[in-house]
Amino acid sequence: MNILIAEDEKPIAESLKKNFLQAGHNAMIAFDGLECLNQLTKIEFDVILLDWRMPNKNGEEVCREIRESGNETPIVLLTALTDIKNKVHALNIGADDYITKPFSFDEVLARLQAVVRRYNSSVSKIDFGDLSLDLIKHHIETNEGIIKLSEKEFDLLKYFLDNKGTVLSKEEISMKIWQVPYSPNTNVIEATVKNLRKKLEENSSYKYIKTIYGEGYLFLDN
Amino acid sequence: MNILIAEDEKPIAESLKKNFLQAGHNAMIAFDGLECLNQLTKIEFDVILLDWRMPNKNGEEVCREIRESGNETPIVLLTALTDIKNKVHALNIGADDYITKPFSFDEVLARLQAVVRRYNSSVSKIDFGDLSLDLIKHHIETNEGIIKLSEKEFDLLKYFLDNKGTVLSKEEISMKIWQVPYSPNTNVIEATVKNLRKKLEENSSYKYIKTIYGEGYLFLDN
DNA sequence: AACAATTATGAAAAATTTTTCATAATTCCC
DNA sequence: GGGAATTATGAAAAATTTTTCATAATTGTT
Numbered sequence: 001m002n003i004l005i006a007e008d009e010k011p012i013a014e015s016l017k018k019n020f021l022q023a024g025h026n027a028m029i030a031f032d033g034l035e036c037l038n039q040l041t042k043i044e045f046d047v048i049l050l051d052w053r054m055p056n057k058n059g060e061e062v063c064r065e066i067r068e069s070g071n072e073t074p075i076v077l078l079t080a081l082t083d084i085k086n087k088v089h090a091l092n093i094g095a096d097d098y099i100t101k102p103f104s105f106d107e108v109l110a111r112l113q114a115v116v117r118r119y120n121s122s123v124s125k126i127d128f129g130d131l132s133l134d135l136i137k138h139h140i141e142t143n144e145g146i147i148k149l150s151e152k153e154f155d156l157l158k159y160f161l162d163n164k165g166t167v168l169s170k171e172e173i174s175m176k177i178w179q180v181p182y183s184p185n186t187n188v189i190e191a192t193v194k195n196l197r198k199k200l201e202e203n204s205s206y207k208y209i210k211t212i213y214g215e216g217y218l219f220l221d222n
Numbered sequence: 223m224n225i226l227i228a229e230d231e232k233p234i235a236e237s238l239k240k241n242f243l244q245a246g247h248n249a250m251i252a253f254d255g256l257e258c259l260n261q262l263t264k265i266e267f268d269v270i271l272l273d274w275r276m277p278n279k280n281g282e283e284v285c286r287e288i289r290e291s292g293n294e295t296p297i298v299l300l301t302a303l304t305d306i307k308n309k310v311h312a313l314n315i316g317a318d319d320y321i322t323k324p325f326s327f328d329e330v331l332a333r334l335q336a337v338v339r340r341y342n343s344s345v346s347k348i349d350f351g352d353l354s355l356d357l358i359k360h361h362i363e364t365n366e367g368i369i370k371l372s373e374k375e376f377d378l379l380k381y382f383l384d385n386k387g388t389v390l391s392k393e394e395i396s397m398k399i400w401q402v403p404y405s406p407n408t409n410v411i412e413a414t415v416k417n418l419r420k421k422l423e424e425n426s427s428y429k430y431i432k433t434i435y436g437e438g439y440l441f442l443d444n
Numbered sequence: 445a446a447c448a449a450t451t452a453t454g455a456a457a458a459a460t461t462t463t464t465c466a467t468a469a470t471t472c473c474c
Numbered sequence: 475g476g477g478a479a480t481t482a483t484g485a486a487a488a489a490t491t492t493t494t495c496a497t498a499a500t501t502g503t504t
Contacts, residue, residue, distance in 0.1 A: 150490085152492070211452090213450065409481085
C-alpha cells in the first residue's frame, strides 16, 4: 500500500512511517495541510492518514478540499479530541474512518486495511495499461478523455479483461458474448475485435489484443 | 433504515430503539445471539448493531456465523472493552465497524449511516420494488427473467433510482442524461420515459414513475 | 516460395436505438 | 365545464450499432 501520512508531530509521523515500511508498505510524510494537498496532485496514494490538527489548513479543511477536487482516495482521520461531535462530523465531511489518539500501530494498520478493502470492492473500474474501463458507465477513461464503446465492444473488452493473459477461443467468445455456439460462416467476432482494437490503439500506444493464429485472441496489459 | 439491535442489556437496547424510531428509522431488538441469528433468517435488515458480550453466542460468534451464511449485511460491533486487540480483531472477522461504550446516540447513528452508505456504494445492483437493476450488465432482473434496456433507458432509470423520492425536472434530466440544457422543442425525455415505463410496467405491478404536472417526474418504490 | 488456412478490413446491408413529428389525452385554473 | 398548458403516444425519420460480404493480408506448412 502507498500511504500518505499528514501529521505535523514529527515523532508520531516518523514512527508511523517506520512501522509501515517494516510491514512492507510504502509511506510518505506531509508535515502540514498544504503540503498534503500538494503531494496529492503529484502522487496517487491508496489511503491518506490525516491528522485533525495541523498548521496551514487543518484536517477538516484538507479533507473537504480533497473531496471537492473529486479525489476519492480513502481518508482516515487521526484525532486527539475525544469530542464526539467532531467524530460524527468527520464521517460527514468525507472521511472514511477515524482513530482516536492514543492509538496502537496495529489498530492504525487494521483500520487502513479495512478502509482500503472496502474502497477497492466499491470501485467499479478496471485499469489496464494507460486506460481504465468504467464498468458502470460502459466507457473507457484516458488522460485525454472518454472513449465511447458500443454494447458489444464493452462486453468483449470486459470479457478480455476478466481473462487477461489467457487465450480465448472464438468458441468461448461466441458463447459468452453472443450466447450462440461459434459458427464460421459469420465473422462478427473479427469485425468486433477490429473495431475495439481501433478504439484502443487510437488512444494508447499499447497493443492490447494479440491474435494467436489458429487458437484465438489474447489480451495483454504490458 | 431497518436496524437490528442485538443487545442483552435491556435499558441500552430500548433507549437505542426509541432513538432510532424518533429519527425516522425502524428498529427491532434481539436480546441474545441466537435470537439475533433467528431474526436474520426471517427479516432483511439494512444494518446490524451487535453487542460483543451477549448470552447464547457472543458477538464474535454471531458475526462469524452471519458471514459464513453468506449474509453481507453491514455489522457494527458494540464493545465495552477498551482492549485494542479485540477492536482490530473485529474488523478481521467480518464486522464493518465498531463503537466503544459509552457512546452517544449521535455517534451510533452516524456510524451506522456511514457503514450503510459505503455498503450501498459497493453493491453493483439496485433493488426497487420487485425488480433489480444490474449496474454492470445494464439490464433489469425480475423473477421471470431479464429485461433488456437501451443505453438511454438505463441512464434514465439509474438517475431515477439515485434520486428516488425527489422530483426531477426536465431541466435536470436533460442536463444529466443528454448533457444539454432542456429545450421544449424536443420531447425525447417524454418519449424515453414512455419506453422505460412500458418496460417496467409490463414486468411489475408497481407504477414507479409518477408525473408531477408542471414540475417533472418522481420515482417511487412503493 | 507456394499454397491453404486463418485473420483483417472497408463498405454495404440489416437491425436497433434515438429522435422527431403530429396528434391525443390529461391536468390545472378560471 | 371550457380553454390553455402540459404530458403521452404511435408511427415515421434519422442516427447508430451490428452483421454480412467480398476481398486483402497474414500465418503456418511443406
